[in-house]
Each structure stands twice: as C-alpha cells, then as structure tokens.
Amino acid sequence: MARVAARLSTDGKQSTHPVDEVLPLPKLALYGFQHVLAFYAGAVIVPIIVGSALKLSPEQLVYLINADLFTCGIASIIQAWGIGRIGARLPLIQGVTFTAVSPMIAIGLGAGGGTAALLVIYGAVITAGIATFAFAWLPAKAFRTVMRLFPPVVTGTVITVLGIVLIPVGLNDAAGGLGSPDFGEPKNFAYAGGTMLFILILMKLGKPFLSSIAILLGLVVGTGVAFLLGDAKFGDVGNSDWIGVTTPFHFGVPKFEWFPIVLMLIVMLITMVETTGDTYAVGDIVGKEVDSETVARALRADGAATALGGVLNSFPYVAFAENVGLVRMTKVKSRFVVVAAGVFMIVLGLLPKAAAIVAAVPHGVLGGAATVMFAMVALAGIQTLGKVDLKEEKNALIVGVSLAFALLPATVPVFFAKHMDADLSSLLNSGVTLGATAAIVLNLIFNGLAADNAHDAPETGAQALAEAEVDTAPGSGSGATAPEVPAAVPAQAASPASPAASAEKADDADPTPSPSAP
Numbered sequence: 001m002a003r004v005a006a007r008l009s010t011d012g013k014q015s016t017h018p019v020d021e022v023l024p025l026p027k028l029a030l031y032g033f034q035h036v037l038a039f040y041a042g043a044v045i046v047p048i049i050v051g052s053a054l055k056l057s058p059e060q061l062v063y064l065i066n067a068d069l070f071t072c073g074i075a076s077i078i079q080a081w082g083i084g085r086i087g088a089r090l091p092l093i094q095g096v097t098f099t100a101v102s103p104m105i106a107i108g109l110g111a112g113g114g115t116a117a118l119l120v121i122y123g124a125v126i127t128a129g130i131a132t133f134a135f136a137w138l139p140a141k142a143f144r145t146v147m148r149l150f151p152p153v154v155t156g157t158v159i160t161v162l163g164i165v166l167i168p169v170g171l172n173d174a175a176g177g178l179g180s181p182d183f184g185e186p187k188n189f190a191y192a193g194g195t196m197l198f199i200l201i202l203m204k205l206g207k208p209f210l211s212s213i214a215i216l217l218g219l220v221v222g223t224g225v226a227f228l229l230g231d232a233k234f235g236d237v238g239n240s241d242w243i244g245v246t247t248p249f250h251f252g253v254p255k256f257e258w259f260p261i262v263l264m265l266i267v268m269l270i271t272m273v274e275t276t277g278d279t280y281a282v283g284d285i286v287g288k289e290v291d292s293e294t295v296a297r298a299l300r301a302d303g304a305a306t307a308l309g310g311v312l313n314s315f316p317y318v319a320f321a322e323n324v325g326l327v328r329m330t331k332v333k334s335r336f337v338v339v340a341a342g343v344f345m346i347v348l349g350l351l352p353k354a355a356a357i358v359a360a361v362p363h364g365v366l367g368g369a370a371t372v373m374f375a376m377v378a379l380a381g382i383q384t385l386g387k388v389d390l391k392e393e394k395n396a397l398i399v400g401v402s403l404a405f406a407l408l409p410a411t412v413p414v415f416f417a418k419h420m421d422a423d424l425s426s427l428l429n430s431g432v433t434l435g436a437t438a439a440i441v442l443n444l445i446f447n448g449l450a451a452d453n454a455h456d457a458p459e460t461g462a463q464a465l466a467e468a469e470v471d472t473a474p475g476s477g478s479g480a481t482a483p484e485v486p487a488a489v490p491a492q493a494a495s496p497a498s499p500a501a502s503a504e505k506a507d508d509a510d511p512t513p514s515p516s517a518p
Contacts, residue, residue, distance in 0.1 A: 018333040032340025034216035046096040067313040070349025073342040075305030080338035088298035095320035123254035124264035126310035133303025155277040156384030161406040161435035163378025174367030191364030195222035222365030271318040278319040286333040325376030394446035406435030
C-alpha cells in the first residue's frame with residue numbers, strides 16, 4: 001500500500017490528499033522519469049538556441065545544457081516539495097521559459113556574443129529573479145491587488161495561448177527539428193505519427209497504469225523502432241564525459257547593466273502570469289484548492305530558481321505548461337513524482353553520458369509525443385475559459401483578440417525583424433508576451449479589476465495571504481463566478497470562507513511529509 005504524507009486539520013483528524021501521496025519507489029521512479037522525458041526537449045532547447053545564437057563552442061553549449069538540467073532539478077524539487085513558504089507543493093515541473101529566448105539573444109548580441117554576452121545575461125537574470133522573489137512577499141493587500149489583474153478570462157486565455165504557441169514547437173520536432181538537414185522528410189512524420197498513434201491506443205485501452213505511462217512508452221518504443229531502422233544514433237554517448245559538475249559563475253562574474261535588467265524584469269512579469277495560470281490549471285486537474293498563498297509560494301519558487309539559475313549558468317525559470325498537460329493525461333497527482341523527476345534531472349545534469357542517451361531520442365518521436373501534450377495544455381486553458389461567460393461579448397472579444405495577437409509573431413515575423421526597433425522587437429516578438437499583454441489590457445478596458453471580497457487581514461505577507469482569499473464577485477465584469485483570482489478552483493469555494501475555514505486553510509497551507517514518509 002502506498003505510504004502517504006499526512007496533514008492535520010483544525011479538528012485534529014488526519015486527512016490526506018492525492019497530491020501529498022508518496023507512491024511506492026518503483027512508481028515514483030517510473031512516473032518521474034516520464035516527466036523528465038516529456039520535459040527534456042523543452043529544457044534543452046533554450047540553451048541550444050541561445051548558445052548557438054551567441055556562437056558558443058560545442059563544449060560550452062554542452063556545459064549550458066548540463067547546467068540547465070541540474071538547475072531544473074533543484075528548482076522542481078523546491079516547487080513540488082516546498083521549503084517553508086517557498087514552493088506551491090503541487091506537481092509542477094520548473095523549466096527555462098521560452099518567453100526569455102528572444103530578449104536574451106538580443107541582450108547577448110548587443111554585448112558582442114560569446115561568453116562575455118552570457119555575463120550580461122546572467123546579471124539581468126539574477127536581478128530579475130531577486131525582484132520576482134521579493135514581489136511574492138508583498139503585503140497581502142498589495143499582492144491581492146496585483147492578482148486581481150488575472151481573473152479566469154485572463155488566465156484561461158494565457159494557458160490557451162501557451163498551448164497554441166507550443167504546438168508548432170512540437171510539430172517542428174515532428175518534422176525532424178527546425179534547421180536539421182532532413183527537416184520535413186516523410187520518415188520524420190512517420191515516426192511522429194507512429195508515436196502519437198501508439199500513445200492514443202494506450203489511452204484508448206483505458207488501463208489506468210498503461211495510460212499513466214503512455215508518453216514514456218511512446219518515447220521508448222518510438223526510439224527503439226528508430227534505432228532498428230538506423231535513425232537513432234547513440235554515438236555521442238561514448239564521446240561524452242562521465243561526470244560534469246556545474247559550478248557557480250563558471251563563465252565569470254556577472255555584469256549588471258540597466259537595459260538588460262529592465263528587459264528581463266518585463267520577461268518575469270509575463271512568466272508570473274504563466275506560473276499563475278499553470279498553478280490554477282494543475283490545481284484544478286488534481287482537485288487541490290489554490291488560493292493566493294499558493295500562488296505566492298509558486299512565484300517565490302520561480303524567483304528563487306531564476307536567481308539560482310543566474311548563479312549556476314542557467315536562465316529564467318517558470319512552471320512548465322508541458323508537464324501540466326502530462327499530469328492531466330496520466331492522472332498521476334502526487335507532487336512527489338515531480339520530486340523524483342527533479343532528482344533524475346540533477347543526475348542528468350551531473351552525468352553528461354546519461355543526458356546524451358536521453359538526447360538520442362529522435363526529433364520525430366519526440367515531436368509526436370510533444371504535440372499531444374501541448375494540445376492538452378491548450379485544452380486546459382479552454383476548460384478554464386469554460387468557467388467564463390463567453391456569451392458576454394466583451395469576454396469573447398478579450399479571448400478572440402488576444403489569440404489573434406498571440407499568432408502575430410509567427411504569422412508575420414518580417415514585421416518584427418525589419419520594421420521595429422531591435423530592443424522593442426526583442427521584447428514583443430513572442431506570442432506569449434503579446435497574447436498575455438493583450439488579455440490583461442483588454443480585460444482592464446472591458447471589465448476593470450476583479451472585485452476583492454477578501455476578509456480584512458493584517459498586511460503581514462504570506463500569513464495574511466493564507467488567511468485572506470480574493471473572490472471574483474458574482475456578476476462581475478469577468479463573467480466568472482468562480483472564486484479567487486485567475487480561477488480553475490472548485491466551484492463550491494465560491495462563497496467567502498468562514499473564519500474557521502480560513503484558519504483551516506492557513507493550517508493546511510504548509511503541508512509537509514510525515515516522519516514516516518521516505
């Protein structure tokens with residue numbers, strides 16, 4: 001029988017939630033490794049793109065990838081396990097945000113490329129991480145005011161935009177990987193289609209265990225078939241070192257320049273919207289109520305991980321939407337599965353040979369699995385929008401126009417490349433940035449701030465946030481009747497909580513494993 005992490009409610013009775021369940025070690029390892037494989041492409045693509053744009057050597061690029069994996073592992077453990085009031089204690093994988101790619105390349109090229117450019121980037125990353133961490137400790141009233149910018153119509157739109165923007169990433173992998181010599185070859189689509197079909201068959205069978213590891217089995221079987229046909233090559237494994245340790249400030253002391261810092265602060269504002277939306281989405285999927293304190297803890301983990309990333313030669317971190325889709329598909333709710341995934345990522349970050357084995361998964365196979373997961377992310381956003389009254393024309397306009405803005409960079413890239421200032425282009429040439437910004441601004445224009453019916457509470461930061469929730473008032477402009485700020489929480493919580501219930505939430509806000517838990 002699975003051992004569980006126990007919590008005590010105010011009446012002294014022991015209660016558990018599937019999120020806090022500690023599964024048997026074999027399942028933890030299996031499900032955790034599946035998260036790693038599902039997340040791996042997204043994890044390594046950012047350092048590959050940025051490193052290539054800055055003309056780093058192959059050895060430096062490998063170091064960036066290992067540093068990224070190592071830091072991803074630490075960040076995911078902080079988010080899922082929790083340290084004090086840092087970490088949402090939900091099954092959220094932390095990964096490098098795609099939103100930062102264009103700004104970081106612009107910063108790096110402006111600094112002349114090479115490792116000198118990395119130092120300027122890391123200075124901005126560290127500063128932005130510290131600022132995000134500090135923001136999440138704002139007094140309760142101030143934090144709630146900011147959170148009122150994100151009612152369900154905004155967060156649902158942002159999550160949907162994330163899925164829509166990510167699907168082309170999966171399709172590019174399905175085609176063989178953008179820029180590869182065999183990009184668009186039929187065999188790549190055959191691997192992608194075969195992998196996708198295999199995953200869908202496993203899901204159709206309806207066996208809980210097979211469904212929960214469908215992505216993992218799809219990647220393993222797809223890679224096996226590609227290896228037999230000569231399209232999966234493991235030659236780089238023999239050329240890789242056994243051990244590669246990530247050390248702080250490997251490339252030198254960071255440089256702190258004002259424009260890169262401002263640019264990265266704006267990036268982190270967007271990632272805060274992403275993490276807020278992902279936190280509510282995964283809370284809805286696993287049936288765990290998410291309140292303002294949960295969001296604050298998630299953002300603190302983002303900030304701490306981002307600052308740590310700058311120290312350990314990595315980049316800004318965000319709750320990864322890809323793995324939210326995986327949680328939905330597998331229905332494995334335990335946050336300790338993500339802790340296990342974090343351990344795997346740390347090991348991969350220390351063992352270049354192990355990372356090289358995972359890297360040998362062909363792009364086509366990876367793209368088939370990724371496309372399914374990214375589509376599930378978009379579906380999670382659509383479900384959140386299902387809580388919004390879209391019969392209200394203003395809400396429909398917010399969603400529709402924001403989606404249109406999100407598609408602009410991919411549809412008309414020449415506008416950003418040739419007809420916009422380079423600094424401004426580095427900020428706006430992102431579907432997530434434009435879509436999220438449009439959703440926030442349009443919601444303010446049409447609906448204003450969501451109503452704040454929280455109980456009066458002293459402005460003492462996290463403790464006050466644990467005792468006071470932001471409720472979206474019935475009949476408010478957002479058209480939502482769900483509680484809280486960006487939504488996706490159980491409908492029965494829509495009414496303001498009683499003082500006793502608030503106290504119980506405060507007690508439950510910091511669950512920790514029992515001493516008997518491994």
